[in-house]
Amino acid sequence: MKIKFKLNGVFTEVYVEPHETLLNVLRDRLKVRSVKYGCGVGECGSCTVLLDGEPVPSCLVVAAKVDGSEVTTPDHIAQTELGKVIVDSMLEEGAIQCGYCTPGFLVTIYAALARGVRNVDEIRKAIAGNICRCTGYVNILKAVKKILERVGS
Ligand code: FES
Ligand code: FES
Incomplete structure (x- = not known):
């Protein structure tokens, strides 16, 4: 069809x-x-x-x-202003190694921010279904904090 x-x-x-x-x-x-x-x-x-x-x-x-x-x-989201903030912050905080999981994290974090989420714990819950085999989650959460500083409340 x-x-x-x-x-x-x-x-x-x-x-x-x-x-x-x-x-x-x-x-x-x-x-x-x-x-x-x-x-x-x-x-x-x-x-x-x-x-x-x-x-x-x-x-x-x-x-x-x-x-x-x-x-x-994800490729489309990465071109948006908010998407660029997310990707830049993840790169700066070492939250991307092989990068295979990154598009999924990008979409999930973007969606949370787009619906007005502005705290780390809520974003942590939002990304609970995203798995990263490389970085662990410490650097990803550091990136989330940086993203939130940059997008403001
Ligand atoms: S490939 Fe879809 S959730 Fe893993
Ligand atoms: S950076 Fe490799 S799986 Fe997340």
């Missing part, structure tokens, strides 16, 4: 199989490689995208159900 949705603000049409996930369609059909395949079962957060403004693991979303929706991916 063909679905139509808004991808990073652009109306997009793509053919999908009934069993395909949004993750597969983004990476394999639309070549959006900023969305990462990790566990494939909703446990690592590396495939997180915004679906109608909410962070979701795209590996658990049936692509056919995205018809008529709006999807925002």
Whole structure:
């Protein structure tokens, strides 16, 4: 079947199989490689995208159900003013090593800030579903503190 949705603000049409996930369609059909395949079962957060403004693991979303929706991916968020603050802060605090998890953290932190969250504990809860195998979480939380200093209240 063909679905139509808004991808990073652009109306997009793509053919999908009934069993395909949004993750597969983004990476394999639309070549959006900023969305990462990790566990494939909703446990690592590396495939997180915004679906109608909410962070979701795209590996658990049936692509056919995205018809008529709006999807925002990490590469797009990274170009925004807020996205740049997040990425810069993560780089400065050593919160990025291999970088595989970073797009998922970017989307999740961005979504929390966009809905008005302005404290570390709330963001810590928001990123509980994002796994980083390299840095541990100390540097990520340092980055979160720096992000909050920069975005203000
Ligand atoms: S690949 Fe989707 S949550 Fe791990
Ligand atoms: S930086 Fe490597 S998994 Fe997080």
